[in-house]
Amino acid sequence: MDTTKRSTFTGKLGFVLAAAGSAVGLGNIWRFPYLAAKYGGGIFLLVYIALSVTFGFSLMVAEIAIGRKTRKSPICAYRLLHRRFGFVGVLATVISLLILPYYAVVGGWIIRYSLNFLGGNFASPDYFSAYTGGFLQPFLWLLVFLAITTLIVLCGVQKGIERVSRFVMPLLIILMLFIVIYSLFAVEGATNGLIYYLKPDFSKFSIKTVVAALCQLFFSMSLGMGVMITFGSYMQRDVSIERSAHRIELFDSGIAILAGLMIVPACFAFSGGDPEALGAGPSLMFEVLPQIFSGMPAGRLIGGVFFLTVLLAALTSSISMMETVVSTLQDSRRLSRIYCCLPVLAFSILLGVIICLGFSHWKSFTPFGMPLPDAVDFVTNNVLLPIVALSTCIMLTRFVGLQTVTEEISLSGKFKGRALFSAVIRVLAPICLVVILLWAILGVVTPFELFQL
Ligand code: PHE
Numbered sequence: 001m002d003t004t005k006r007s008t009f010t011g012k013l014g015f016v017l018a019a020a021g022s023a024v025g026l027g028n029i030w031r032f033p034y035l036a037a038k039y040g041g042g043i044f045l046l047v048y049i050a051l052s053v054t055f056g057f058s059l060m061v062a063e064i065a066i067g068r069k070t071r072k073s074p075i076c077a078y079r080l081l082h083r084r085f086g087f088v089g090v091l092a093t094v095i096s097l098l099i100l101p102y103y104a105v106v107g108g109w110i111i112r113y114s115l116n117f118l119g120g121n122f123a124s125p126d127y128f129s130a131y132t133g134g135f136l137q138p139f140l141w142l143l144v145f146l147a148i149t150t151l152i153v154l155c156g157v158q159k160g161i162e163r164v165s166r167f168v169m170p171l172l173i174i175l176m177l178f179i180v181i182y183s184l185f186a187v188e189g190a191t192n193g194l195i196y197y198l199k200p201d202f203s204k205f206s207i208k209t210v211v212a213a214l215c216q217l218f219f220s221m222s223l224g225m226g227v228m229i230t231f232g233s234y235m236q237r238d239v240s241i242e243r244s245a246h247r248i249e250l251f252d253s254g255i256a257i258l259a260g261l262m263i264v265p266a267c268f269a270f271s272g273g274d275p276e277a278l279g280a281g282p283s284l285m286f287e288v289l290p291q292i293f294s295g296m297p298a299g300r301l302i303g304g305v306f307f308l309t310v311l312l313a314a315l316t317s318s319i320s321m322m323e324t325v326v327s328t329l330q331d332s333r334r335l336s337r338i339y340c341c342l343p344v345l346a347f348s349i350l351l352g353v354i355i356c357l358g359f360s361h362w363k364s365f366t367p368f369g370m371p372l373p374d375a376v377d378f379v380t381n382n383v384l385l386p387i388v389a390l391s392t393c394i395m396l397t398r399f400v401g402l403q404t405v406t407e408e409i410s411l412s413g414k415f416k417g418r419a420l421f422s423a424v425i426r427v428l429a430p431i432c433l434v435v436i437l438l439w440a441i442l443g444v445v446t447p448f449e450l451f452q453l
Contacts, residue, residue, distance in 0.1 A: 067232020
């Protein structure tokens with residue numbers, strides 16, 4: 001197998017920091033809490049953790065190993081493993097390309113919120129819908145977010161992400177802990193919300209909980225998009241893939257759970273447990289946090305610093321998405337970095353505009369029976385990602401042989417989770433993935449509530 005020389009991460013921690021920088025982002029802080037609030041609190045949390053240590057862990061280990069074994073970006077990596085599976089790499093890269101604009105729109109909101117707070121403005125809860133209901137402002141901040149992402153990708157990213165993650169992660173954890181403690185003690189009624197968030201209520205369990213948790217896992221752990229393959233291709237052979245995956249998972253789930261603690265109990269308290277407020281979706285964080293900060297001493301400053309930290313975490317993720325696409329273009333077209341970045345930027349602006357319009361002027365346009373931004377989220381998370389992951393499992397078990405990756409994983413020590421890994425890739429993952437796909441299709445072609453996520 002061709003393993004031409006490729007630049008690598010520095011030291012043992014370099015890979016973990018960069019991969020955790022990609023995994024931890026808006027998915028944890030913005031998306032996880034609104035899903036947890038919507039899908040029953042404690043029961044969602046339980047299902048999520050159970051799936052993260054089995055399904056999430058195994059897929060992550062597989063992707064990193066594919067990257068390190070082939071030392072290639074996704075398309076070439078899949079093609080090298082089996083010539084019929086090159087399309088999986090193409091699909092994975094396309095997903096990164098589709099998610100980036102949506103991600104940048106939310107990143108733009110974060111920039112606006114940090115500036116608001118630092119400039120002395122507490123956004124009122126209604127501010128969010130007024131703000132996203134207009135087109136121009138969100139569009140301008142989307143451009144700023146994309147411009148920063150492109151500039152950093154242009155300058156080469158590995159060292160940059162490592163360095164930023166080194167201080168963003170601890171700062172994020174400290175700030176979040178502080179906000180959690182404050183809101184649990186100072187917001188009246190938050191303890192009831194805490195129970196809602198932590199205590200599983202099995203009557204709220206349904207297949208929908210599992211489907212939502214699985215799709216969130218993909219997004220949050222940056223799986224199925226070629227990101228971990230790209231990062232794996234830069235990983236040194238003496239660094240343990242298994243231990244690194246455990247660490248990334250710990251960071252990723254830990255920060256998601258903390259974000260939920262910060263937002264869900266407070267939302268429950270402010271709304272008295274009203275299901276409509278709990279099901280608010282993308283607006284949840286932007287409506288709940290300003291209410292917490294407005295009652296907090298030095299809340300403006302803390303709010304501002306918090307949103308800035310979230311912005312950095314979002315940037316380390318968006319950079320990894322763009323880097324995956326750019327490195328693929330570079331590998332296959334042999335073009336200079338700038339010629340690879342520009343088309344990606346242009347496409348992101350175009351789709352970003354459409355998504356901004358979906359939140360504002362085109363609100364009534366509902367492909368697949370849902371608002372446009374939800375439709376993009378649905379197509380990528382519920383349809384394309386499961387197809388990539390399912391094809392990866394099939395390729396590994398039927399065409400390449402699981403030992404190709406288990407050997408790579410064992411290069412840096414005994415693979416302790418081997419039995420779990422092979423059970424997940426052979427049985428659990430394919431079942432879960434077929435269920436997600438089935439739900440997605442039935443949700444679109446039938447009117448039954450059971451299939452509507
Ligand atoms: N995992 C990132 C987050 O949770 C999002 C992301 C998805 C990053 C795909 C890279 C690739 O915010």
